[in-house]
Amino acid sequence: MTKKLFGLCLLFSFTTVLYSQKTTHQFRVRTVTAGITLNSLADTITFHAAIEFLNKARQAYIAKGYEVQTIRISTQNLYKYLNQNSYNDALPFLVRLDKIAQQNNISLSIGQILPPDKYQEGIGEWAEKLVHTTSNISFSLPISSHAIGIHFNSIKASSEIITAISKSNGGEACFRFTASANCPAGIPFFPAAFHEGINSFAIGLESANLITEAFKQDNNPASARQTLKLFLEKNLLPIQDIAENISKTLNWQYDGIDASPAPGLDASIGQAIETYSKQPFGSPSTLSTCALITDVLKIWILKNVVTQV
Structure with a gap:
């Protein structure tokens, strides 16, 4: 199966300095x-x-x-x-x-x-x-x-x-x-990132927990795709709103959000997939779940950095 799972690149680095701030969000x-x-x-x-x-x-x-x-x-x-x-x-x-x-x-x-x-x-x-x-x-x-x-x-x-x-x-x-x-310019994740054109910025998220939460609410094959889409849009549209305001205020082009649901130490994409499939990661249902997630990331209303839409 050749679907571009989780966007064109699921690349991230744990070698950079992390910041700790008080957060009120699930991602x-x-x-x-x-x-x-x-x-x-x-x-x-x-x-x-x-x-x-x-x-x-x-x-x-x-x-x-x-x-x-x-x-x-x-x-x-x-x-x-x-x-x-x-x-x-x-x-x-x-x-x-x-x-x-x-x-x-x-x-x-x-x-x-x-x-x-x-x-x-x-x-x-x-x-x-x-x-x-x-x-x-x-x-x-x-x-x-x-x-x-x-x-x-x-x-x-x-x-x-x-x-x-x-x-x-x-x-x-x-x-x-x-x-x-096949990685284009503008990806915010390292080490694949490179730039082309005028000054711009993009947002990369650690959002695997959002997918887990959406599938906890609905893992019915008939409706889970729409539930996931609406849940991600509800949580991530404020991220885009802030970015667009930054763009307007500071005069930097906003390229979008990287759609890859990057995992973290306490944010497992494997757990998200298992929450939907009810099967261990790596089972035959894993790829179909990945395809479902990928489809949602292609059709949501947010601006994707990879496709520039």
């Missing part, structure tokens, strides 16, 4: 992610402006009783702003951005480090240097796309990167890299 804002286009590797002005925006955006959600776990920045793909610099030349600039990110409790994605379906000798060793000299930077390579299909050269490069960084920090550096498939 969390996993991230507010700002997408920016850097003029060069040395462009810290745009970077600082994004940090200022994120702090204001986070406070807008906290003021309404929502817990915001992280704030993040994604740039355009690294290879697009290397200019005439080599990858080794870029390292000191990336270290500088990483230090600013650390000081402000920000996670940073530099996007895809090579063009689609390209291979570069020594990229694994370079990635190992990057994870050794930084702590808050994530990065990626696309191994397939709708335009090209399978990126065999990217697969080769990704395998070398994964092998190299798996030796760093007990393998934990692998949380900072992904070989992604």
Whole structure:
């Protein structure tokens, strides 16, 4: 079954600094992610402006009783702003951005480090240097796309990167890299995130508990789809309203909510699926339940970041 379960990407990172706020809701804002286009590797002005925006955006959600776990920045793909610099030349600039990110409790994605379906000798060793000299930077390579299909050269490069960084920090550096498939710009979740275009932001949620609660109310195959849709819209429309107000007030484009119901330590998507199916996760009914959830995320009235609708 090839349905795109839970949106195009169910990618998340547990390596960023979490914030604890008093919350009155059944779910969390996993991230507010700002997408920016850097003029060069040395462009810290745009970077600082994004940090200022994120702090204001986070406070807008906290003021309404929502817990915001992280704030993040994604740039355009690294290879697009290397200019005439080599990858080794870029390292000191990336270290500088990483230090600013650390000081402000920000996670940073530099996007895809090579063009689609390209291979570069020594990229694994370079990635190992990057994870050794930084702590808050994530990065990626696309191994397939709708335009090209399978990126065999990217697969080769990704395998070398994964092998190299798996030796760093007990393998934990692998949380900072992904070989992604068919992921568009604007995704707020790391490490797949990358940006295109004008300044914008997107919201990523930890919403598995909402799905569990909806299925507790109704797990009848004839009506559960509509119940889930209405329940999610009721709970998440205020998130969109706040985002639209932030967009208007701070003049940043709002890209939408990532539809992926990301789980957490106390928010299990497996539990949500079992609540509907009444069968252990992995049973034949699991895929049909995933399809039901995916269908709802495609038709709800919220603006989905992946589809930009």
